[in-house]
Amino acid sequence: DISKINDPESAEYKAMIADIDYVSGLLKELQADKVPVIWRPLHEAAGGWFWWGAKGAAPCKKLFQVMYDRMVNHHKLNNLIWVWTREPNDDAWYPGDQYVDIVGRDIYKQGDHGSQVTEFTAMNALYGSKKMVAISECGSMPDVTNLTKDAAAWSWFMPWYGDFTRNSMHNSLDLWKKMFASSYVITLDEMPSLKNQ
Template identity: 30%
Template sequence: MRAHFSTWLVAAGLSVSATTSLTAAPDAAEIHGKKTAILSYMAQLPAQKKTLAGVQVNEFEVYIDCTSADRLTEMTGKRPAVLGLELMNAIAYPPYPSYLIDRALTQTAAGGLVTMAWHQRNPVEVCQRGEYYECAKKAMSPETLKAVLTPGTKENALWLADVRAMAKTLHKLRDAGVVVLFRPYHEMNGGWFWWGKQEALPELWDALYDELVVREKLDNLIWVWSTDRDAPDAAKYFPKRHKPDMVGTDMYENDADTPKFAAAKTNLTKLGGAAPFAVTETGKAPGAKVLDAINPSYVLLWGDHLNVNWTWNGDCPQCNKPGEVAAFIKLPRIVTLDEIPAALKTTIARDTTNPRPLHKSNPVCPAKLR
């Protein structure tokens, strides 16, 4: 067990007000208990015909009071059971980790779940803006990826440096008792990220797992493997040594009830077996018939797609029209933060507090003033 002392706070880039109290970190048994309880609940939800509602708070939102989660609350009167966050910018953009951790602490202390994506920058390219999203889309050749996965190469050293730098944030979350539904190298069957369409993707996933779990001893991660849309070629990219705890699909279609949801469920459960299935990202909120057919453990609405009227020019065919998200939240099967079983919320929140958060808990957002 490790205590949180002032040196830890300085290293974390946090003030006392943005952290838990100066107490010992949870031991391995407590973290294991939290993970087991979360995964068990996820696995039980389909039989109950229940689905957790989630929303993504992107990297540009963590500093402000009115995030997508706050706007969802204003639209529906409910807070998300699952809060999505982004590890991009955790390395090169202080004080970003402070605000990221702050959001995760508040959600966990309330008994809610936290999921995190990592749009990792291409580690062998010059990224003019550090970890700017565009650098995750700088292509990498299969030959370079092979070098990245070969110990002793310069390419491998650069990849390891980023992994270990990002892991510092995961360690701080672990020491605060936060379990993370960790979703790296997502949409790997698409060709827009440097890890996309790579035959060596399973090796990359396994290498990251080895670094974070075996070497870094991060036991607070629930590993989520998610494809783009229906992924008929998903088997090419499925991990070989370290199987995911959950599988999911990212769905951006003009049709909220696209048959690609059902195809994704079929294709991914063939690979994941008993692993819970989720809609790990979506623009449009799926309707009741789709949800009943695919029975996902959770649905994560992408934050800047909540209302087409909030986009910069109103041209977003994959965004929700006014009222559609509120109708989604009102579906009988949807579970929001207040509806998570009390015993589970107590388990999730144990030893995690955020007594002086960096943001307002109930901000007045512009949409509320209209």
């Protein structure tokens, strides 16, 4: 019960802290190997379909803040890039600028390979001067032609797994090839190594 996040003596609170501590131990192994991690906990919270969003904004926001504090200040993790996944009209859910590095948006519009410029513009109006914005999950990815035409410079996009990556109903092989061949898109082989920094 996430509403127990405000009761450090509760069994639920202690279980959440134990889970955070366990995951922190795994993340420390990556930190020791100098591996940065895009950390996107509690995604799609305002949708209400996950336990962390089921009791409303206040306990979810508090859990994000407690998790951040426990991982960063208690466990001294410094290899995490913290991503908050925004839902429409969820301002009350935002954990706060000091807890978030990047703001993402999950967009599932089957067969729509548009740039999602309306979402991009709205996200930049809210966060663009302070945070990078990304399509943190999508079904049908944007077509690079539309991204450049609309100047929708999302930091990244990530098609969900399974059929979203293999089924041409969502993303054709030709679209994948076009996207990754474009000079507008930076692929892993074009990135400098971040492991030895």
